[in-house]
Every structure is written in C-alpha cells, then in structure tokens.
Amino acid sequence: MKKGGGVMKAVWIALLYVCLFGLSIYVYSTQLNGPDADLHQRLLPVEIKTVKAGTSKNELKEIVLDAGKDGDVLSIAGMQHSQGGQTMYPNGIMIDMKPYNQIIEVDEDAKTVTVQSGARWADIQEAINPYGLSLKVSQSQNIFTVGGSLSVNAHGLDIRNGGLSDTVLSMRLMNADGEILQLSTSENSELFSAVLGGYGLFGIILDVTLQLTDDELYETQTASMPYSAYPSYFKQQVQNDPDAKMHLARISIAPDSFMEDMYAITYKSAKDQNLLPEHQKLKTENLVAVPKFFLGLSRINDAGKDNFWKAQKTYTKQINGNLVSRNNVMRSDSEFMEYDNSRKTEILQEYFVPVDQFEDYIPALKTVLEANPDFNLLNVTIRYVEQNDNAVLSYAKEDMFSLVLLINQGTDAESIQATQDVVRQMIDVTLAHNGSYYLPYFGYPTKAQMKEAYPRTEEFFDLKDRFDPEHRFMNLFYEEYRP
Structure with a gap:
C-alpha cells in the first residue's frame, strides 16, 4: 500500500501542472528553417521566401530597407504560437525576432x-x-x-x-x-x-x-460549485476581497457533468509574508509523462474525460492552503502539451462574455456543443478580464469572463469545415450575449462576426493603410479580415 500510495502521490503532483497551468496554452507552430512554412496544426500551409533575423536595431533596419528596395513583404514572428496566420505571408520574408532578446x-x-x-x-x-x-x-x-x-x-x-x-x-x-x-x-x-x-x-x-x-507570497484557495453559482462566488469571494490577486476556474467537459460543474482556484495574499524567501526559487516543470498520459486519455473517449475531471476535482481539494510565490504562479512551461498526430491537431478558441451574462451564456453555449457530439472539446479555462479599451482592437468592452477552449480536430477538409461550422455557431451565441472573441486563432470567424465583435475594425485597417501605405508589413490575418 505504501508503494502504491507513493505512485498516486506522484500522479497527483504531476496533475498539478495540468490543473493549474497547462490547459490554457497557445498551440505550437513549427520552427521555420526554409521556404516551406507549415503551421504545426497543419491547417494553414504557407510558402514563404526566406527567414531573416537580427540581433541589433541596425541589422533589423537593414532587413527593412532591403525589403523596400526589392519590393518584398515582411512578416514578424516570435515564438510563432499565433494560429491565425499572423506570423506569415505568401512569398514574404519572415523576420525571426527570437535572437533580439536582451x-x-x-x-x-x-x-x-x-x-x-x-x-x-x-x-x-x-x-x-x-x-x-x-x-x-x-x-x-x-x-x-x-x-x-x-x-x-x-x-x-x-x-x-x-x-x-x-x-x-x-x-x-x-x-x-x-x-x-x-x-x-x-x-x-x-x-x-x-x-x-x-x-x-x-x-x-x-x-x-x-x-x-x-513579488508576493500567496495562499491557494479552491472551491467547487455549479456554474450558476460562479458569478456570485466570484464577486463576493474574489473580486470584493482585496487579498485575492490571481484567479482562474474550469468548467467540466466530462459527460457526467458537462458544462454544469466547476472548480475555482484563487491566489490570495498570505498572512505571513516573511515566508516568501522559502518559496521564491523559480520552479521548473517536471513529471511531463504523467499529465501527458492523462490528457491523452481525455482526447480518446468520454470515460477519459470523466476520469480526468474527477482527478482534477480531487486534487483541487488537496492543494487548498498551499503557499506559492507570485512569480511561480505566473511561471509554467507546456512541454507536456505537445501533440503529434498525422490526422489530428489541436486549436484554441477564446470567448469573452460580460460577467452578468455568464449564467445565461453557459446553457446557450452548451446547447451548441450538445448539438455537435463529434466536436472534441478537451478543456474550458475561465479567467477574469477587466474592461480595457486602450487598444483599437480591444476585446473587453466591459468586465468580462474569458473562456479558453481547447479543441481536438481532424486536419482533413471535412473536419476543418465541421469545426468551422461549430466555431461560428459558438461565436454567434457569444455575440448574442454581448460578448466578443479573441482574434489570434485560426480564421474560422466571418468578417461580419469580426466587425460585430470589434466595432473599430474599419478604423484599425484604415490606420494600417495610413501608417504603412506601401503595405510592407503584411500577414494572412490582414488578407482574411480587411474590409
């Protein structure tokens, strides 16, 4: 029994990385080493001219000016995790910014x-x-x-x-x-x-x-509840508590409690900040194989989703009261999320809905998902986003809950079309509840949906034309959604 208990403890420790950090990542793209650029999700193959990089502003300036002389188009890439074609353009030069990193x-x-x-x-x-x-x-x-x-x-x-x-x-x-x-x-x-x-x-x-x-020392507090109780819980126990500093929640995608059951994790200022030095060493991720295995089961069938959800719920009780530094809450790698399948891939969607609309929104979203049983939803992470309009394409027109959906789909044309149909339905439901959606992901939304979600869309593209009249900097997002 002791030996078995040790194994289970290791499993629970590994699940911490899944439950707290791992499932709201941005899907990987391949590193581009030549003219054939193909996003890792294999949904958007693009042939580019070349990749260039610079370690100084003078080197970058040379790339920009040479492109102007030669009539080349430039696109800009960091870690290449945007899924919607924002980091590339056909026959263009991609500027790899990773070496410019001091x-x-x-x-x-x-x-x-x-x-x-x-x-x-x-x-x-x-x-x-x-x-x-x-x-x-x-x-x-x-x-x-x-x-x-x-x-x-x-x-x-x-x-x-x-x-x-x-x-x-x-x-x-x-x-x-x-x-x-x-x-x-x-x-x-x-x-x-x-x-x-x-x-x-x-x-x-x-x-x-x-x-x-x-930096600050936080105490982890967890709670479980039905989705209908979450808005009031958030307002009373999180938003109105000045000690609450960071927060996330998840809603069940397991068939036994689909879009009904939730758990929340809140990081609150610990009473004894003198303990901070004991927790300030920056952590690194380990035990990758175990969470990767559990997530793999969730991809396969309903039983895997049910077991995964039960494991997460059990673990949230075990971590209640744990101490962690602010820097470590914000520090997580995602190696275990790497996914390689010749016929399938994974994408993200993110929807923003006003806090007061959440209770009505979830049943409407659930209706869409239940009408599409082949849509393989793996996770829904929920965060809070304050009203923000300092960007032209701001998504938070008021205080919102953000729902990040991780989706497993096929790469064939029929699967892409099926996912597009469901995504557009989910966006319509979101817009009907005065919400919006996140732009970086694959171009499933329509132009009309973008314009409704982002009323300043035309202004954004007008600014693009004014500040870059030669269209030296381009990407497929522009091609897809310009008026």
Whole structure:
C-alpha cells in the first residue's frame, strides 16, 4: 500500500501542472528553417521566401530597407504560437525576432524593466526575481516573446492590474522606412493603441518598458460549485476581497457533468509574508509523462474525460492552503502539451462574455456543443478580464469572463469545415450575449462576426493603410479580415 500510495502521490503532483497551468496554452507552430512554412496544426500551409533575423536595431533596419528596395513583404514572428496566420505571408520574408532578446535594464527603485521584444517572459522573470520584483500581468505560460504577447494584446491570471497593455509604459517601433518611433499613451498615442493588438502590421516592436510590482507570497484557495453559482462566488469571494490577486476556474467537459460543474482556484495574499524567501526559487516543470498520459486519455473517449475531471476535482481539494510565490504562479512551461498526430491537431478558441451574462451564456453555449457530439472539446479555462479599451482592437468592452477552449480536430477538409461550422455557431451565441472573441486563432470567424465583435475594425485597417501605405508589413490575418 505504501508503494502504491507513493505512485498516486506522484500522479497527483504531476496533475498539478495540468490543473493549474497547462490547459490554457497557445498551440505550437513549427520552427521555420526554409521556404516551406507549415503551421504545426497543419491547417494553414504557407510558402514563404526566406527567414531573416537580427540581433541589433541596425541589422533589423537593414532587413527593412532591403525589403523596400526589392519590393518584398515582411512578416514578424516570435515564438510563432499565433494560429491565425499572423506570423506569415505568401512569398514574404519572415523576420525571426527570437535572437533580439536582451534584458536592457532592471530599475529596482522605479520597479520597471526594459527589454528587447524577442525576450521571453521566462527571461524577464529570471532577471527580476533576484530583486523581489514580479510582472504585473503576463500570460499563464512564460514561453512567449514580449513582442508577440503585445501584438496579440494578451491577458493573464492577475485580476488587479488590467491587461498586459496596461503595464506598458513605452515602447519603440521601427516603421517601414526604418525610422524608430517612441510610443506611449502620451507620445504617438494613436499608433501606440494600434500596435497593441496590432498583429505585427505596423512595424517591428524593438523594445518595451514595463511597469513591475513586488513579488508576493500567496495562499491557494479552491472551491467547487455549479456554474450558476460562479458569478456570485466570484464577486463576493474574489473580486470584493482585496487579498485575492490571481484567479482562474474550469468548467467540466466530462459527460457526467458537462458544462454544469466547476472548480475555482484563487491566489490570495498570505498572512505571513516573511515566508516568501522559502518559496521564491523559480520552479521548473517536471513529471511531463504523467499529465501527458492523462490528457491523452481525455482526447480518446468520454470515460477519459470523466476520469480526468474527477482527478482534477480531487486534487483541487488537496492543494487548498498551499503557499506559492507570485512569480511561480505566473511561471509554467507546456512541454507536456505537445501533440503529434498525422490526422489530428489541436486549436484554441477564446470567448469573452460580460460577467452578468455568464449564467445565461453557459446553457446557450452548451446547447451548441450538445448539438455537435463529434466536436472534441478537451478543456474550458475561465479567467477574469477587466474592461480595457486602450487598444483599437480591444476585446473587453466591459468586465468580462474569458473562456479558453481547447479543441481536438481532424486536419482533413471535412473536419476543418465541421469545426468551422461549430466555431461560428459558438461565436454567434457569444455575440448574442454581448460578448466578443479573441482574434489570434485560426480564421474560422466571418468578417461580419469580426466587425460585430470589434466595432473599430474599419478604423484599425484604415490606420494600417495610413501608417504603412506601401503595405510592407503584411500577414494572412490582414488578407482574411480587411474590409
């Protein structure tokens, strides 16, 4: 029994990475080493001309100016996790920003950090952790580049500091003429709001200065409830509690409790902050095989989904009261999420719905999903997003719950069409509840749906044409959704 108990303990430890961090990731794209560029999900093959990179602004300027002379189109890529074609353009030159990744300055007194745009969030955390500083906002995975995250206007688990764009003090942009422009809310502000969530269409983000906050020790608090009780629980136990700093929830996709049962995880300021040094060492992910196995079972059948949900629910009870640093809550890798299947792939969808609409929205979404039993939904993670309109293409027109859906689908034409049909139905339901959807993912939504979700769509494309009249910076997102 002791030996078996040890095995189960290892399983539960591994499940922590699934339950807390792993299922709200952005699906991988392949590294591009030649002219044949094919997204890892194998839904959008694109042939590009070449890949170029630079480690200095002068090298990047040379790439931009040479493209102008030769009439080449440029697209910009970080970790290449955007699924909707935002990082490539047919027969274009892709600029790989990953080598442009220096941490320029950590200002301990001002609590700021200045970084080149190819730096990953993991790099920043390693630089600021020794100072007892932490990011105000970042995605729940730390593998993305700063420039990429800003270009998709990302958000995270923090419920007190707005969106990622709210933490940007300033940034520098290289335009199609090789000029370097300073952008902030007070300097070139119109362009600033277009570049945030601008999908690389306005130029190259060179470097960014971010406002930081103090690292802090959190106590983990968990709860289970039916979906109908979640909005009031969130308002009373999370939003109205000043000690609650970070939060996420999940709703069941298991057949026995489909879109009914939920659990929530909240990180609250621990009473004894003197214990923080004991928890400040930055963690690394391990025990990849076990969560990968459990997720694999969930892909296969209903029994796998039921067992996976029960395991998650059991574990949330076990982690209640655990202590963790802010930096470690925001630090998770996603190696176990890698998925390789010759006939299937995985995509994400993300929908935003006003907090007060949530209770009516879930049954409507459930109706769509139940009418499409072959739609293989693997996970729904829920976060909170404050109202934010500092980007032209802002998705949070009021305080919203964000629902991130992980979907397993086939890569053949029939499967792609079937997924598109369901996605468009889900978006229609979301729009009917005064919601919106996240733009970086595969181009299943229609132009009309984008215009309804993003009323400033035409303004965005007009700004693109004004600030880059030669269309030097291009991607497939522009081709798909321009008016």
